[in-house]
Structure formats: structure tokens, C-alpha cells
Amino acid sequence: MPTAMRTRGVDHAAYVTAKPAETIRFYRDVMGLRTPHVITAKGWGSRPHPDFVHFFFDIGNGDRLAFFYYFGVPEDPEAKSPDYHLALHVDTEEELLAWRGRLEEHGVRVIAQITHETIESIYARDPNGMVIEITRPLRDLTDRDRRDAELSIEALLDCLADDTEPTLETFWRRKAELVAKELDNEASPDDPAGGDPETGREDG
Known part of the structure; x- marks a missing residue:
């Protein structure tokens, strides 16, 4: 694989929680993980989307475990959330755009390209319907x-x-x-x- 097409490992794995307080206390207080970053937004993307807070836990080696909490959305144990996803890390905009081009050349639809507070990401689905995110940092976290x-x-x-x-x-x-x-x-x-x-x- 050409150098420009490599990923740098897992940036984060993201899940949805209907129990944010219990989740925070478990990962922050029981496991002792730090929270390097939190994102909030009034929805995102092209489809209707609830307001959310997206919080991250540092699990070591630059990897993060992340959770979405959606305001005003009741817990539904039978629901399959579309926001479960794996995010792979790249370093530069050039690499991100190269990955977008590679996916599209292979007939894979890029669902969205979004700039968040400190990252820019593209999203696609694998054959199982799981969302794959490829993300690059816009700056270092402090x-x-x-x-x-x-x-x-x-x-x-x-x-x-x-x-x-x-x-x-x-x-x-x-x-x-x-x-x-x-x-x-x-x-x-x-x-x-x-x-x-x-x-x-x-x-x-």
C-alpha cells in the first residue's frame, strides 16, 4: 500500500449510551481514564439528527473510547444505532482526501465529510453496514x-x-x-x- 494510503491505527471507537452518568463514573472514576476532549452539537450531517454530547476517554497510545449521548432520546434496547463506528487515524488532509478518492474509485459511497471542532472526518459503510470513519487532527489537543x-x-x-x-x-x-x-x-x-x-x- 502506498505511504499516503496508510492509517495510523485506531483514533477512536464510538458507541451510544442512554446512561451517560453511569458511563462517565465507570470509565472516569472506576477505571481512572482521563477525558481529553468533548464535542457538542445541535445535530450534524444531512439527515435529521438529535442534539448530542460526544465524550472521549483516553485508553492509551493515542487511542480513545467515545460515547454519544443524545438529548431527549429515550432508551430503546431494541434499536440499532447508526452511530456505532470505528474511526481510523491519518495525519494530514492529503491522506484524508486520498482515502476519499480510493473509496470512491472502488464504488464505495462516502456518506459525509465533516469538520468537527478539532478533527475532519470522512464516513463510509463496510459490507456489514458498520460505519467506518477516517479522521485527521486539525490541531494537537492541549x-x-x-x-x-x-x-x-x-x-x-x-x-x-x-x-x-x-x-x-x-x-x-x-x-x-x-x-x-x-x-x-x-x-x-x-x-x-x-x-x-x-x-x-x-x-x-
Whole structure:
């Protein structure tokens, strides 16, 4: 296989959960896995799609285990979710486009090409109907992404613990409250503008 057509292993395997709180507590608290990234969106793709939060767990060697939680969608144990998928990693846009070309040359329909927050992906189906994603990073993940993921997880758990049915909008509002609280805690209570507490002068 030409160098440009290689994949770099598993980027993530994705599943759907109707029990996000239990899932988070198991993988984060019991297994001790970190959450490097969280994606939220009001649907995606060309077909009607529910609002979702898509959270990832670091399982080592750059691989991730991911789950979708759909707001307002009741659990259906008999349903087969179309969003179970395996994502393979490539490094560059050139490699991603080469894979799209290869699939199409072999008569495989590319379902979608989507840019998410930090990745760009193409999607196709194998002969069994399983979705295969090929994805490339748009940038490296940082400690800020990890902290953003932690706040997202905390906001989701807060919404799920509430009596009302959680929505993406209530999740965003709760996360905004947590971010504002963290920013307030980082600022000096005597000098929230960040000036010198002894002289009263602003930095710079």
C-alpha cells in the first residue's frame, strides 16, 4: 500500500449510551481514564439528527473510547444505532482526501465529510453496514482541551442530576456557569482586574 494510503491505527471507537452518568463514573472514576476532549452539537450531517454530547476517554497510545449521548432520546434496547463506528487515524488532509478518492474509485459511497471542532472526518459503510470513519487532527489537543472536557462532563452530570429533562441548551448554560465560576476563582478577590495587589497598578 502506498505511504499516503496508510492509517495510523485506531483514533477512536464510538458507541451510544442512554446512561451517560453511569458511563462517565465507570470509565472516569472506576477505571481512572482521563477525558481529553468533548464535542457538542445541535445535530450534524444531512439527515435529521438529535442534539448530542460526544465524550472521549483516553485508553492509551493515542487511542480513545467515545460515547454519544443524545438529548431527549429515550432508551430503546431494541434499536440499532447508526452511530456505532470505528474511526481510523491519518495525519494530514492529503491522506484524508486520498482515502476519499480510493473509496470512491472502488464504488464505495462516502456518506459525509465533516469538520468537527478539532478533527475532519470522512464516513463510509463496510459490507456489514458498520460505519467506518477516517479522521485527521486539525490541531494537537492541549491541557485546555482537557480542562474544557472536565467542565463539560461536570456540566452534563449536573444536568442529568436535575429533575428536568436535560437539553443541549441547559447543558450549555450550566457549562457557562461553571466557566464563569472558575474564572472568578482565578481572579484575585481584592483585584479582579489582575493588578498588583500591593501598588494597585495594573500589570503592563
